[in-house]
Amino acid sequence: MCASIAVSGYVVLALLAERASGTPFHELVRQRVCRPAGMHDTEFLRSDEVPGRAALGYLATDGLRTNVLHLPVRGSGDGGIYSTAADIHAMWTALFAGQIVSPGWVVEMVRPRSDVPSESMRYGLGFWLHESRDAVMLEGSDAGVSFRTVHDRVERLTHTVLSNTTSGAWPITLHLEELLTP
Template identity: 70%
Template sequence: MQPLQEAVDEASARSGFSGAVRLDRAGENELFKAYGLADRAHGIPNTVETLFATASGTKGLTALVVMGLVERGTLELGTTARSLLGADLPLIADDVTIEHLLAHRSGIGDYLDEDELDDRNAYVMPVPVHELATTEQYLRVLDGHQTVSPAGERFAYNNGGYVLLALLAERASGVGFHELVRTMVSEPAGMVDTAFLRSDELPGRAALGYLFDDGLRTNVLHLPVLGTGDGGIYSTAADFSAFWDAFFAGRIVSPDRVDQMVSPHSDWPEEDKRYGLGFHLAATGDAVWLEGSDAGVSFASLHQPSTSVTYTVISNRTAGAWPIVKVLGARLAGSG
């Protein structure tokens, strides 16, 4: 079989991959390499220490904040959104619970329906992106969307539901969502380079997100200036290796909660997979992963307990990660 490094290098050359890739097996690193440019205008290369946006990869961290608050008794899975919303977002049904939102079974209307999104680069936020810097400011985006189905009736992937979870976590705890992620997830997981960053003041180690295969146009006008519960945190491939170790070791939430989160709550036949509480699950087998795709961002990080394999692919291009994910997925399926 072709050596893993050689296979990834070839896929990177074919696709023009820009980003970082890491694979570990049984705690031993087998591959860790960066490709492409973090800043095309200045010719700054990506490195294994470059910070990349993760888009919806953030949802798993949001789910862990919420489950951590459940363990503390601050929330319950049966807590209704309405009990914390008051008069805000009146179109959200009174019986929608935390568990419905975690499992994408809330039935609420979504501000960003990915089933109707043909081109991620063409999507623009319905309000000026610089006005989305706190979770409370997202109320304008969440408001006005009619209920799609009764709570609990069916699975429908919902970005707005995870923004709502961040809002509910803030209101229940009295602590800002970004601080909750830092103290309840990043720090116990040892994710030293994981944080929400403003897109209009990125540090030198952060990669710019590019809309196209070439050219200088970035995603700064397409995404909220500061992410929240449904996406936007920046991280590294190394941090997500640390994340999976901490998650399955019960250092973020208890092992019982981990089992609950990675147990199937819904089938997702259109995508040939299942879904737990904040985590994607393989249709068969025990692979668990987080993924995200947005304008100028693509991300996947997977752990398979039965083989002790973990891999992370992060790219600063809209669909850049997927050719590399395909290579790693094939290698994982072949167990070689």
């Protein structure tokens, strides 16, 4: 497993069903997103009991202090799930194949709902959308973690950056955007 990621997209996929079914959020994400997508290395771990394969989050790049006392012990709907780049790729594949929600819902979720000029992006239902391309994004950060994944359906290209520092993902993400944007 890699670093904890702060992502809100899982929330859109699970919150309504959580309220309707009474199933705890962590289990609902596991049932409705992770299992159908084959995300075997994705889990809401306790930050005070991370297994050896999971990266600790660090407050600074010198790695002297972890984020354990800065975040909830177990992540929830605002992020804090531990995952890998391979599992995130599996999530994109499953989502657009209609394995997580119906194809009709996928279309609705990635339809632009609002423009966010300050970010040079648009927003759908739980997903950031590229300003001019058919690319869908999830991103987030918190104390000791940053994450961004971009899935361009037309180019059939996905890139995911996970970091165990608050701002570590952004320089790499910006460089990838420069290299991969036509």
